[in-house]
Amino acid sequence: MSERTNDPIHTHPIELLQNLIRFDTTNPPGNEIDCVNYIHRLLTDAGVDTWIFAKDPNRPNLIARLQGQGTAPPLLLYGHVDVVTTEGQDWTHPPFGGEIHDGYIWGRGALDMKSGAAMMLAAVLRAKAEGLSPPGDVVLAILCDEEAGGVYGAMYMVDEHPDQFEGIRYALGEFGGASFYIAGKTFYPIQVAEKQICWMRGTVSGPGGHGSRPMRGGAMAKLGRVLQRLDKSRLPVHITPAARQMFEIIGSSLPMVQGFVLRQLLNPALTDSVLKLMGEHKLNFEPLFHNTVNATIVHGGEKINVIPSKIVFEMDGRLLPGFTPDDMIAELSPILGDEVELEIVWYDPGPAEPDMGLFDTLADVMQEADPGGIALPMLLPAVTDARFFSRLGIQTYGFTPMKLPEDFRFFDLAHAADERLPVEIMAFGTKAIYSVLQRFGG
Known part of the structure; x- marks a missing residue:
């Protein structure tokens, strides 16, 4: 040292x-x-x-x-x-x-x-x-x-x-506290809430057999269809209290037109359309308005010449504050259809709404550290x-x-x-x- x-x-x-x-x-x-x-x-x-x-x-x-x-x-x-x-x-x-x-x-x-x-x-x-x-x-x-x-x-x-x-x-x-920039303004997001882990396991099944014989509509094909639907689908929009506070402050700090457009993120009917206009910020903002899921691990097959009859895939689901695994299953079911047996493997609950009692003190500290900066509450998409x-x-x-x-x-x-x-x-x-x-x- x-x-x-x-x-x-x-x-x-x-x-x-x-x-x-x-x-x-x-x-x-x-x-x-x-x-x-x-x-x-x-x-x-x-x-x-x-x-x-x-x-x-x-x-x-x-x-x-x-x-x-x-x-x-x-x-x-x-x-x-x-x-x-x-x-x-x-x-x-x-x-x-x-x-x-x-x-x-x-x-x-x-x-x-x-x-x-x-x-x-x-x-x-x-x-x-x-x-x-x-x-x-x-x-x-x-x-x-x-x-x-x-x-x-x-x-x-x-x-x-x-x-x-x-x-x-x-x-x-x-x-929290790491600066980002929009329209020449400096923002310091202070994390007050975070999404919740909701890890899931899905199973697809189909006929097995010898790898030398063509197999149509088997477990592999079902998994391919499921992953395609996941890739093309968004779960419904939700406006949580933490996200509302965050984007109201950003919107009110921007020039009139830009602020008006950004505040439309808080209109569920327009959220996804406005996200498309967010450029480099889209990936960071999108999970703040949706429960999300990504397929991350696949287990299937034992030998190259054997068609598997069962494939298991694992998904990293993240729930917005105030939502539960039942909400995740309800939102996923129309996408997964009846081809997948779904189970929850890990869920870590968190508070539905933040306690903002210390926020003003932290915002004052940031104002003194950077007088041109704007502190705002942040919902973190991770845990x-x-x-x-x-x-x-x-x-x-x-x-x-x-x-x-x-x-x-x-x-x-x-x-x-x-x-x-x-x-x-x-x-x-x-x-x-x-x-x-x-x-x-x-």
């Missing part, structure tokens, strides 16, 4: 991120222990109270607590340090090198989410070093296993150690560990602030080759999170 000997590490959050990237915490298998131990050492050396909790000794979670004044409920900061694989990807610079080139820090986790974890850690270390007495306790949770479902991380902590989060109402976590903490009544705000270049494609780089982040972002985000520590609960 490359800790500075003169200046405290919290004054150089980019260096802290470099050190975190250099731990290979690819999940699976995770092996987050060395990375968590490094963070543990930094916190204990600074005099911060810490505890380790682990379902698997090689996959620990860390809790640190700064004492506050007791005038506000505790605030939770949490981030995960496991990362997705780099297998099969062609990187310009080593994915676990944490190297800086052309003004960017390169490496797996630079976006998701070792940068966010480093911002939070740096803010807590600064608070301790400067003797900050926040309104309430600040609880920092460094978690494992988010990228593989959270069984060893947030799910374990919520199920087995809920006492660590007693009295907490609000949390800062991942995905995070927020779904587990919501079981304890904790509202997560995705808040890892990043003032990105206009041509930077955050979601194209996260989980992809050449994941990277502009160097100056780390100081920007750390300062914003520290500002929250100074004023939450007011």
Whole structure:
């Protein structure tokens, strides 16, 4: 590790991120222990109270607590340090090198989410070093296993150690605060809600037989028809409270004509037509108005000369807040028809509507960080560990602030080759999170 000997590490959050990237915490298998131990050492050396909790000794979670004044409920900061694989990807610079080139820090986790974890850690270390007495306790949770479902991380902590989060109402976590641009305006989306996992398994059946004999209308052909229908179909439009708030703010911030057109996304009869006009934003906006499903895995056939009589395919379904697996089945049934036996294999429920009590504080922080920027609530089309903490009544705000270049494609780089982040972002985000520590609960 490359800790500075003169200046405290919290004054150089980019260096802290470099050190975190250099731990290979690819999940699976995770092996987050060395990375968590490094963070543990930094916190204990600074005099911060810490505890380790682990379902698997090689996959620990860390809790640190700064004492506050007791005038506000505790605030939770949490981030995960496991990362997705780099297998099969062609990187310009080593994915676990944490190297800086052309003004960017390169490496797996630079976006998701070792940068966010480093911002939070740096803010807590600064608070301790400067003797900050926040309104309430600040609880920092460094978690494992988010990228593989959270069984060893947030799910374990919520199920087995809920006492660590007693009295907490609000949390800062991942995905939110990264700028995007429309019509020359800068927007900072703060995640307040996210879609729900609804994973499904479909089975198609037909006559089997010898591969030398032509087979028409068998299981393979049925699967082909089903996948074609899925590819050409959209599930119905739904306008959730979180999406309505998000697009009303964007629309009111744009010039009259552009704002009027964008606000038509909130008219279910026009949503899909307006999405076609959204250009590069279409892929990010479309799942905010639909329950979605993608076929991702197919199991079928044992031998090349045997026609399979059964094929199983798995689908990644994502539900909007407030919807259930029954809604997904009802919307999918007209598309799948009677050729598919459908079952739900995993469903993680979440809150139907967000608690917006901390939003104005976070929006004020972003306004001060970038006076020309506009903060808005965001519905995330993916899932995070927020779904587990919501079981304890904790509202997560995705808040890892990043003032990105206009041509930077955050979601194209996260989980992809050449994941990277502009160097100056780390100081920007750390300062914003520290500002929250100074004023939450007011």
